[in-house]
Amino acid sequence: xxxxxxxxxxxxxxxxxxxxxxxxxxxxxxxxxxxxxxxxxxxxxxxxxxxxxxxxxxxxxxxxxxxxxxxxxxxxxxxxxxxxxxxxxxxxxxxxxxxxxxxxxxxxxxxxxxxxxxxxxxxxxxxxxxxxxxxxxxxxxxxxxxxxxxxxxxxxxxxxxxxxxxxxxxxxxxxxxxxxxxxxxxxxxxxxxxxxxxxxxxxxxxxxxxxxxxxxxxxxxxxxxxxxxxxxxxxxx
Numbered sequence: 001x002x003x004x005x006x007x008x009x010x011x012x013x014x015x016x017x018x019x020x021x022x023x024x025x026x027x028x029x030x031x032x033x034x035x036x037x038x039x040x041x042x043x044x045x046x047x048x049x050x051x052x053x054x055x056x057x058x059x060x061x062x063x064x065x066x067x068x069x070x071x072x073x074x075x076x077x078x079x080x081x082x083x084x085x086x087x088x089x090x091x092x093x094x095x096x097x098x099x100x101x102x103x104x105x106x107x108x109x110x111x112x113x114x115x116x117x118x119x120x121x122x123x124x125x126x127x128x129x130x131x132x133x134x135x136x137x138x139x140x141x142x143x144x145x146x147x148x149x150x151x152x153x154x155x156x157x158x159x160x161x162x163x164x165x166x167x168x169x170x171x172x173x174x175x176x177x178x179x180x181x182x183x184x185x186x187x188x189x190x191x192x193x194x195x196x197x198x199x200x201x202x203x204x205x206x207x208x209x210x211x212x213x214x215x216x217x218x219x220x221x222x223x224x225x226x227x228x229x230x231x232x233x234x235x236x237x
Contacts, residue, residue, distance in 0.1 A: 038087040119168035131161035
């Protein structure tokens, strides 16, 4: 695939080989709506429910928001982002545990266990040769099979998958400490803020490593005004 085939008219609408800072901004712009939809809005609805009608209805409001986001995309036949899928699976298990045990502690300890499980899943995916970062990368950067199959890129995906496994473990450890030491009303907001900080750091490290690796491997990148990012093999001249 050539640069022209990929970008249409790169001089008019694309910026070739953007800086790492520009890519960080583009990735965060694309990641931010998913994070808001999967974490911020459900957390706000939980707080509203908690302060007005009680803990149980806060949980129901947060879960309903997540389910509506998934169903809306399915009805429109749109791709469901990986972050939203993880959020919907997690909140379903949390709901089941809460209604069976009627325990706020179990409701909040479950996502910690899920985060640990996700960390293990990330690490195992590298061992079996299917690094999960390769799956999530498609949400933020378009690339062809030829790019994904390159040894340097496969090695990059493995490194970044281990990085995100470590990030998940960090979030789980901090959340568990908070859950055991502060009130639930404090835990919810503080845990969300911690996750955002860790994920933002992970995004920056991911982009810096990805930019360095792709450029060393002779790949080109193109960034559109709307934040769409593409990586491609430069055509031979």
